[in-house]
Amino acid sequence: MNALTASAAIASGRVQLANVRQIALITARMRAQWVMLVFVFLALTACVRIGQLGLFEQTPERASMAEALLPSRGEITDRQGLALARAFASYSLWFNPKALGEAGSPLVKTPEEVAQALVGIFPEADYADLLARLKAGRACYLHRRVLPEEANRVFALGEPALEFPREEQRFYPQGSLAAHVLGYVDEAGKGHVGMEQVLEGRLLDPVHRGTPTALSLDARAQGALEDELGRGMMETNAKGAAGLILDADSGEVVALASLPSFNPNRSDLAYNDLVFNRVSNQVYELGSTFKPITVASAIDAGVLTDLSTRYPSVPFNIAGYTIHDSHNFGTTLNVPEALIHSSNVVTAHVADALGPTALRQTMTALGMHERPTIELPARGFPLWPRGGGQNGSGDWQRLTNMTVSYGHGIAVTPLHLASAYAAMVNGGLWRPATLYKIDPAHLPPGRRVFKASTSARMRQLLRMIVADGTGRKANAAGFRVGGKTGSAEKPGLRGYRKTSLIATFAAAFPMDKPRYVVIVMLDEPQATQASSGQRTAAWNAAPIVGRLVPRIGPMLGVVPDAHHDVDITDLSPLVGSGEGE
Amino acid sequence: MMVSANRFRSIGWIALLLVCAALVMVLAFRVNALRSQVHRTEQQIISLRKEKLYLETEVETRANQQQLKLWNDVEFGYVAPSASQYISNERQLAAFAKPDGPGAPTPIRVASADNAVAAEVAFPAIVSRLTGDSDISAPAERESDNTASAAAAPADRAAATEALGARLAMVVPVKQAAAGKRQDKDKPALAKSGSTKGKKSGSARADKKTQLASATKAATPSNPAKSTKPAKPSKTAP
Numbered sequence: 001m002n003a004l005t006a007s008a009a010i011a012s013g014r015v016q017l018a019n020v021r022q023i024a025l026i027t028a029r030m031r032a033q034w035v036m037l038v039f040v041f042l043a044l045t046a047c048v049r050i051g052q053l054g055l056f057e058q059t060p061e062r063a064s065m066a067e068a069l070l071p072s073r074g075e076i077t078d079r080q081g082l083a084l085a086r087a088f089a090s091y092s093l094w095f096n097p098k099a100l101g102e103a104g105s106p107l108v109k110t111p112e113e114v115a116q117a118l119v120g121i122f123p124e125a126d127y128a129d130l131l132a133r134l135k136a137g138r139a140c141y142l143h144r145r146v147l148p149e150e151a152n153r154v155f156a157l158g159e160p161a162l163e164f165p166r167e168e169q170r171f172y173p174q175g176s177l178a179a180h181v182l183g184y185v186d187e188a189g190k191g192h193v194g195m196e197q198v199l200e201g202r203l204l205d206p207v208h209r210g211t212p213t214a215l216s217l218d219a220r221a222q223g224a225l226e227d228e229l230g231r232g233m234m235e236t237n238a239k240g241a242a243g244l245i246l247d248a249d250s251g252e253v254v255a256l257a258s259l260p261s262f263n264p265n266r267s268d269l270a271y272n273d274l275v276f277n278r279v280s281n282q283v284y285e286l287g288s289t290f291k292p293i294t295v296a297s298a299i300d301a302g303v304l305t306d307l308s309t310r311y312p313s314v315p316f317n318i319a320g321y322t323i324h325d326s327h328n329f330g331t332t333l334n335v336p337e338a339l340i341h342s343s344n345v346v347t348a349h350v351a352d353a354l355g356p357t358a359l360r361q362t363m364t365a366l367g368m369h370e371r372p373t374i375e376l377p378a379r380g381f382p383l384w385p386r387g388g389g390q391n392g393s394g395d396w397q398r399l400t401n402m403t404v405s406y407g408h409g410i411a412v413t414p415l416h417l418a419s420a421y422a423a424m425v426n427g428g429l430w431r432p433a434t435l436y437k438i439d440p441a442h443l444p445p446g447r448r449v450f451k452a453s454t455s456a457r458m459r460q461l462l463r464m465i466v467a468d469g470t471g472r473k474a475n476a477a478g479f480r481v482g483g484k485t486g487s488a489e490k491p492g493l494r495g496y497r498k499t500s501l502i503a504t505f506a507a508a509f510p511m512d513k514p515r516y517v518v519i520v521m522l523d524e525p526q527a528t529q530a531s532s533g534q535r536t537a538a539w540n541a542a543p544i545v546g547r548l549v550p551r552i553g554p555m556l557g558v559v560p561d562a563h564h565d566v567d568i569t570d571l572s573p574l575v576g577s578g579e580g581e
Numbered sequence: 582m583m584v585s586a587n588r589f590r591s592i593g594w595i596a597l598l599l600v601c602a603a604l605v606m607v608l609a610f611r612v613n614a615l616r617s618q619v620h621r622t623e624q625q626i627i628s629l630r631k632e633k634l635y636l637e638t639e640v641e642t643r644a645n646q647q648q649l650k651l652w653n654d655v656e657f658g659y660v661a662p663s664a665s666q667y668i669s670n671e672r673q674l675a676a677f678a679k680p681d682g683p684g685a686p687t688p689i690r691v692a693s694a695d696n697a698v699a700a701e702v703a704f705p706a707i708v709s710r711l712t713g714d715s716d717i718s719a720p721a722e723r724e725s726d727n728t729a730s731a732a733a734a735p736a737d738r739a740a741a742t743e744a745l746g747a748r749l750a751m752v753v754p755v756k757q758a759a760a761g762k763r764q765d766k767d768k769p770a771l772a773k774s775g776s777t778k779g780k781k782s783g784s785a786r787a788d789k790k791t792q793l794a795s796a797t798k799a800a801t802p803s804n805p806a807k808s809t810k811p812a813k814p815s816k817t818a819p
Contacts, residue, residue, distance in 0.1 A: 054610040068627045088638055089631075148639070173641040223646025478664025550661045560664035 066210065072168045074202065074209035076182060076195060078219040079254075079437050083212070085182050085196065085264075088171035091151045091164045093118075093143040095133060099161040106161045111135050114159060118142065121153045145169065145265060170196075176261045178222050180277045181215065181253075181376070181435060184264035193275050195435060198375050214437040216252035221245055224551040225255040229520065232544040233259055236525035242278035242414050243544075244519040245552065248422040248508060250438045251431035253374070254516065254556065256280075278523070281378040283411040286521075287488025288342045288537075289506040290407030292458060295335055295347070296424050297362040298354045300454040307457075308574050310334050311349040319399040323348050326536075336574045339461055340469030342485065344406045351405030356396040359405060360387070365449040366423060366430055372415040373432035383411035407486060414504070418519045421506050425462065425482070425514040428455045463511040463566045468575060470538040474507055474545040478560030479553050483507030483518075483545065485537035490524070500524050505541035509549055510558055511566040520544045 071087035078084055097106035107114055111134040119127045122143055133140055142162070146154070151164050170185035183194030191197040195215065202208050225243045233241040245255040262274040276282065298304035310332035315324035329341050338346035351359055363369065371379040385404060388394035396404065403409035415433055423430035428450035431443070438444075450458070462482030465471045470485045486504040489496035503522045508514040520541045525531065531539040553560060653659055668674050681688075 051606075054606065054613055065623045065627060069630055083638070083641060086634075086638060089635070171638065171642075173638055174645045175642075175647055177646050219646060223650060227647075227650055550663070554661055559667050559669075560662075561667065561669060562664040563669070 070206065070210050072209075073170060073185070073189070073204060074199070075212035076199070076203075077212045077214050078178075078217045078222070079214055079252075080218065081212070081214065082219045083173055084178060084215070084217070084219065086171050086173065087168055089166040089168050090144075090171055091146040091148065092141055092167050093146050093151075093154060094139070094163045094165050095142050096139050096161050096163050097137045098139070099163065106137060107134065108159055109157075114157065114162075117157050118154070121150055144268075145171070170264075170267075172264045174219060174223075175265065176263045177219065177226065178217055178256065179261045179264050180258045180275070180279070181217060181256050182264055183275075184262075184267045186267050193277075193378070194376060197377050215435050216247070216254060216437045217256070217435070218254050218556065220555050221552045222255040222257065224548060224555075226257045226259065226261070228544050228548040228551070229257055229259050231547075232520070232522060232525075232540060235530035236522060236528055236540045238522040238525040238540075240278055240523040242282075242519075242521045242523070243548075244279050244414055244418045244517075246418040246422055246433060246517040246519075248426040248514045248517050249431075250440065250443050251419065251422065251433045252438055253433055253435050255552075256435075277376065277378055278414070278521070279519075280372055280374055280376050280413055280415045281380045283380045283382050283413055284502045284504075284521070285408050285411045285488045285491070286414070286417055286504050286506075287407040287486035287502065288344075289417055289484050289486035289504050290405065290410070291339060291342065291347045292424060292462060292484050293362065293366070293420055294351050294354070294359060294405040295339065295461065296450055296454050296458050297359055298350050299457055300362070300450050301354055301358045303354045303358075304335060304350060307335050307571065311338070311346040313338070313343050313345045315345060318348075318402065319397070321399060323402060334574050336461060336464055336571050339484070340465055340575055342470055347406045348402035351402050352398065354405075356387075356398070356401035359401055360396055362449065363404070363410070365447065366416070366420040367432075368410065368412050368416055368420070372413050372419070373434075374415060375435045380413045382413070382416065385409050407488060414519045414521050417504070417506055418517050421508055421517045421519070422514075423449045424458050425455060425508045425511070425517070427452045459508075459511045459514065459566050460568045460571055462508065464568050464571055464575065466507070467568065470536075471505065471507070471542050471545075473538060474505060474542040474549070476509075476546050476549040476553070476560075478562045479549045479558065480510035480512055480561075480565050481507050481545065481549055482509070482511040482514075482566070483542075485542055487536040487538075499535070501535050503535065503537035503541045505537050505545050507545045507549070509553065510561075510564075512564060515558055516552075516556060518545055518548065520548070 073087045075083055075087070076085040095106075100106055100108075111131055115127055115131040115134055118130050119125050125143060130142060133142060146164065154162055155164070172179075172182065172184075179194075181194050183192050183196035185191050185196055191200045191203070195213075196203070199213055202213065225245060229241040229243045232238070241257075241259040243255070243257045244253065246253055256279050258276070258278040260274055262272065295304065311334070312331060313325065313329050313333040314331055315322050317323075323345055325341075325343050325345055327341070329337070329343055333341065333343055333346050335346065335350065337343075338350075367373060368382055369384045371381050385396055385400045386392040387396050387400075395401075400409055419430060419433050428448055429446035430449045431446040459482060462484060463480065464482075465484055466475045466481050471481075471483050474481050474483055484506055486502075486506065488502045488504070489498060490500040490502060491497070492500070501524060503525050505518075505520045507518045507520075509516060509518070522537075522541055522544075525535055525540045527533045527535050531543075534540070550560070
């Protein structure tokens with residue numbers, strides 16, 4: 001037993017030794033295997049990854065080329081494809097006080113020096129405001145929409161804390177051009193005022209925003225219109241001006257301007273009164289420009305068949321009011337003379353003969369009783385004279401009918417007038433004004449307001465007004481301009497104010513085949529040397545059209561021709577000569 | 582050890598399979614490489630298009646209607662064409678080419694000076710940078726066309742340029758300009774012209790000294806002609 005124990009003890013000792021060796025061997029092998037396993041695993045992983053990369057790896061943004069080029073907001077162009085509004089990564093001037101590390105001054109120079117230098121680069125910036133921001137030591141914008149050259153100049157200041165992140169913003173390369181049509185986009189990316197608001201959905205829609213939206217505007221005509229309106233406004237010290245060029249056949253708005261304007265590139269400054277659109281939103285009594293509409297209505301209704309018929313032109317009383325002219329034109333006038341001299345009295349007699357029903361019908365057919373038809377969000381509601389009957393929907397009273405006939409007692413927007421003139425000269429079809437480019441093959445059907453023969457007669461009469469009458473200053477050589485002046489006194493607290501006028505000139509050209517209607521309106525023009533000391537449209541609004549038409553005509557495809565004109569030989573003998581309103 | 586034909590064949594198949602797999606892999610790798618190249622090119626296109634849009638916008642902004650109008654008011658003064666500048670039909674166009682009828686008044690001739698020499702001085706001949714030769718210029722060709730003055734022009738050209746040069750103080754005669762290109766404005770040019778005339782001046786060394794002095798002068802940054810030479814790339818913002 002003992003021996004056995006001893007031997008066992010000895011044996012166990014040997015066994016233990018053998019075990020130790022074996023265990024060490026096993027451990028070593030195990031470790032080697034682990035290491036190998038790790039290596040194999042790594043190799044396999046690498047192989048799998050290589051295979052995966054080589055065989056299956058799709059480039060992550062494979063289908064994103066179009067996406068990468070997709071603007072954040074769609075582009076708006078004019079009818080020629082010139083960009084009017086574009087999403088554009090412009091530089092901003094960002095103040096990062098931690099650029100030089102946490103401790104110490106964030107600026108190399110003193111804040112006063114830097115602010116002074118920045119004011120030198122951005123003259124419109126406020127020194128005190130900049131200084132306060134630089135001193136506050138908080139990260140903030142110092143200026144937005146920095147031009148590259150301005151950025152270079154700021155960079156040359158050598159301040160690491162002034163950074164230029166590029167941010168996608170709405171940019172209007174043409175500046176304030178057509179600002180009222182385009183509107184602006186605020187800092188939150190929301191469109192306001194013009195087509196930016198109307199087209200909001202389309203401009204942000206990923207499906208559509210890749211393709212630019214073409215408006216009916218022509219940037220060159222728009223530029224010329226704004227330029228001439230601005231000049232006319234300056235020359236007459238007018239409060240404001242509005243202008244419109246409308247395609248007479250399709251109703252496309254080729255140019256639309258309301259002055260003073262605003263700069264949509266500075267959306268932070270755009271919340272002011274200047275965003276108010278005088279063309280589509282403000283209603284005015286447009287005065288004598290309504291006379292041709294009355295005459296057209298009378299011709300169309302068969303009331304006025306003989307243009308040589310003479311009407312009394314002496315002031316007369318009706319319902320306690322006296323209807324009179326600005327000048328005395330003798331005792332009688334015929335209709336062409338009445339238009340040329342702009343006689344209220346004769347127009348009132350014509351309207352009286354026509355009757356309130358027909359005139360009201362014509363005005364309704366021309367859309368004068370509702371907001372103007374255009375895409376813009378801000379559209380003014382006309383001051384439509386109240387008729388007889390219970391709810392005012394009956395015929396106008398005799399006096400109302402007469403005052404409406406020469407453009408008083410009814411207030412509409414210049415856009416209403418433009419559409420009405422287009423219908424009057426284009427053969428009699430009224431079409432809604434639009435800011436979208438229309439394919440000429442798919443014109444809207446339109447609504448017949450006048451007969452084609454009436455329209456032809458009106459073209460002659462309007463041409464006569466410019467050739468011999470109050471619109472002579474608009475007679476651009478070779479462009480066969482026709483039109484009518486209108487100088488309406490603005491209503492004040494006690495009746496009309498003699499010195500506050502709305503001077504309008506409504507024109508169309510070329511009169512032998514009218515292509516464009518031009519409306520120019522000045523708000524409270526003053527008598528200045530440039531307007532020969534006159535306030536009326538013949539002296540301030542008509543010359544604007546006279547200068548504008550030769551500028552835009554060739555661009556819009558109207559070739560001036562001195563040997564070609566609408567035939568007015570049958571009407572010329574009916575007319576004497578003289579001055580009028 | 583003998584390998585049976587069957588086994589050999591299967592090994593062959595496996596080898597073939599492996600080779601094919603390797604080839605497919607190589608092909609796939611190449612395809613994918615190409616694909617990523619395409620992707621890289623696309624990225625490049627995107628960045629270039631963005632750059633193009635940026636430049637386009639900049640040009641449009643700088644040439645916007647209001648700016649063009651200002652330029653036109655100040656610089657160009659263009660006005661819209663008037664009715665008389667248009668031709669209404671082919672007949673009117675053809676009327677311009679109508680030959681003079683018998684007894685028609687002779688067209689008015691306007692007296693004009695021969696401006697070949699003056700033009701040459703005003704537009705100096707191009708000087709070769711390598712040889713300093715000014716005869717490679719275009720005006721020489723133009724002269725050869727003019728048969729009447731072809732022979733006379735080169736002979737009295739120097740005299741004419743000097744006479745004109747005196748009158749037009751700003752114009753530097755071509756040959757002198759070429760000779761004194763690297764020299765100071767007045768003195769070395771005169772010295773050089775003296776040597777070209779072949780006069781054995783006693784101060785040839787002095788000439789060389791002035792040249793040397795002018796050369797060292799040219800090397801110093803104080804020389805304005807030298808200092809304006811390198812066109813510094815303008816800094817751009819990050």
